[in-house]
Amino acid sequence: MPPLEHILVVNAVLFAIGVMGVLTRRNAVLILLSVELMLNAVSLNMVAFAVYGHVDFGNITGIVFAFFIIVIAAAEVALALGIVVRTFRNRATANVDEVNLLKW
Amino acid sequence: MSDFGFHLAFWSLAAMTIGGASMIVVSRNLIHAVIWLVLSMLGIAGLYLTLSAEFIAVVQVLIYVGAISVLMLFAIMLTPRAERDNSQHIKTAGPAGVVVIMVMIATMWVAIDTDWGAVREAALTEQARLIGESLIKHYILPFEIGAVLLTAALVGAIALARQDDEDAAVHAASLQAELDDDGSVDPVDVVDPPLPTDGEAST
Numbered sequence: 001m002p003p004l005e006h007i008l009v010v011n012a013v014l015f016a017i018g019v020m021g022v023l024t025r026r027n028a029v030l031i032l033l034s035v036e037l038m039l040n041a042v043s044l045n046m047v048a049f050a051v052y053g054h055v056d057f058g059n060i061t062g063i064v065f066a067f068f069i070i071v072i073a074a075a076e077v078a079l080a081l082g083i084v085v086r087t088f089r090n091r092a093t094a095n096v097d098e099v100n101l102l103k104w
Numbered sequence: 105m106s107d108f109g110f111h112l113a114f115w116s117l118a119a120m121t122i123g124g125a126s127m128i129v130v131s132r133n134l135i136h137a138v139i140w141l142v143l144s145m146l147g148i149a150g151l152y153l154t155l156s157a158e159f160i161a162v163v164q165v166l167i168y169v170g171a172i173s174v175l176m177l178f179a180i181m182l183t184p185r186a187e188r189d190n191s192q193h194i195k196t197a198g199p200a201g202v203v204v205i206m207v208m209i210a211t212m213w214v215a216i217d218t219d220w221g222a223v224r225e226a227a228l229t230e231q232a233r234l235i236g237e238s239l240i241k242h243y244i245l246p247f248e249i250g251a252v253l254l255t256a257a258l259v260g261a262i263a264l265a266r267q268d269d270e271d272a273a274v275h276a277a278s279l280q281a282e283l284d285d286d287g288s289v290d291p292v293d294v295v296d297p298p299l300p301t302d303g304e305a306s307t
Binding site for chain 2: 001002004005006007008009010011012013014015016017018019020021023024025027029030032033034036037040043044047048049050051052059060061063064066067068070071072073074075076077078079081082083084085086088089092094
């Protein structure tokens with residue numbers, strides 16, 4: 001197995017790319033894709049810590065947690081895409097900085 | 105497996121993941137961005153395999169590559185004019201880049217500098233059996249809550265995206281306005297259809 005530090009460095013880069021996408025893109029679907037990148041970086045971290053856990057305390061918890069993260073991400077993507085389709089239908093835009101109906 | 109081949113596999117999978125992720129951030133076309141997401145998720149599934157976490161790798165391919173990307177492609181195809189004209193970024197990309205680089209340096213420093221006490225060099229065996237047992241015994245409540253959450257999300261997504269009659273009229277108006285001008289649709293015209301005034305007409 002690769003050393004734990006290598007996996008953590010790859011995950012740090014992946015998470016930072018996701019943060020960059022969330023902070024700089026305007027389209028709601030692209031922001032959603034970047035959030036998916038961050039979620040995947042975190043769940044890969046969880047699996048790495050589960051696999052490299054101490055043998056005495058070693059358990060499957062990290063992998064089960066990554067599984068739950070995937071479940072939550074699926075539900076989140078379905079709902080967020082529904083909201084994006086609805087917003088596009090009503091406002092004719094998918095850019096998050098043009099949907100400012102609640103801003104005063 | 106030889107050590108060199110193993111490191112080659114790990115670093116090429118890492119390069120595939122990070123390259124796909126970078127292309128998502130810079131891509132102009134939404135469809136291309138989703139295809140790059142598929143590449144990145146396949147790389148992450150491969151990284152799970154290098155960690156010998158085979159169950160979660162298969163789940164990753166099934167759910168992300170199979171389901172979520174197809175769902176996103178459907179949503180993009182259902183919104184006309186959405187797949188192009190995404191070249192603009194928010195104007196504060198410079199400060200965002202500084203913040204991102206600081207986050208990346210901090211997390212990498214913590215990852216390298218900390219003594220994690222990683223001891224296990226052998227792979228976890230019988231993962232599917234262990235995951236099933238812990239889902240049924242120890243994590244039964246989160247498991248059931250996840251099932252309820254998925255059902256609620258399914259119903260909610262259908263209720264959100266369903267197109268009823270007055271929405272169909274609004275949608276037709278917005279499409280017409282889109283055909284009329286250069287694409288800068290005034291949202292006021294397409295939001296509220298005039299209310300029927302049959303109450304006044306009857307009196």
